[in-house]
Amino acid sequence: MWKRHRHSECIKEAISRAEKTCIARKCRLTPIRKKVLELIWKSHKPIKAYDLLAQLSSDNFTEKPPTVYRALEFLHENNLIHRIESQNAYIGCNADHDSFDSKFLICDKCNEVEELIEPKVNKALFEISKKQGFTPSLVNVEIHGTCSQCAQR
Template identity: 35%
Template sequence: MTEALPEARAFAAHDHSHCAGDTLARAEAEAARQGLRLTPVRKRTLEILLEAHRAMGAYEVLDRLAAEGFGNQPPVAYRALEFLVEHGLAHRVRRLNAFAACMHPGEEHAPVFLICRECDAVAEAAAAPVRAALDSVAQDLGFAIERANIEALGLCPACAEHQE
């Protein structure tokens, strides 16, 4: 039996500690490959995002960091989050004004974020065909896309089940 892709497990019951641990190890390897300094606060910020397995606001991350002695000033969280986003280790989920750990660190990918409107769970799904279609439409108009953030709002399987 083949193992499900990470995006297939996002809304399903799975060994989250294994999932988070694997992603953290890939993120650390990617940081080393890029020659980045993954300071204790940056690493802990990424761990917090992975532990939550959902998008988190900067102040929610800050509260966790402060409780663990990393400081309680907003720049502590914002700088760490911006670093992680800038280097492809986390994503900004604009719909929620929040951040989520990248589940594919070091891989070239075009994610789509599937956001549950009930529980705010977020799944990062690979969406190369969606990005290819977007690039094609833009090219037809002579537009060069530099960055795209695709987000879809709906119901995760658990919340959809409760709606029935």
């Protein structure tokens, strides 16, 4: 998110979206799930699991690593966060999409990530794959480069 914006709004939106998702799917946004989601939403930079664990313990959360991993799994399964595979780290999702297809613009200078929401890209990738006789089940595209803010510096 390289446009100037109030990041507190991103966090608020993410939490309320998570709460709605949980109600709709009849599951619970337990304190640890909520806390993990908040930590991931601290910035638009991907965060690794061990950094999350460190943050949690400094915030006096005493959950054991398996609990934290399960919370991550829950958030991931419910499409509230995504995994940036190239960094083995997590990023929040506010795109409100049902599919597990994800495409990201990753700035190599500031490490901020923006999700690319463009159904045309998915469609094109699916069609090209089909032409090769291949049926894709998951699309994960990570585009590295320089964001508009870093380009100005």
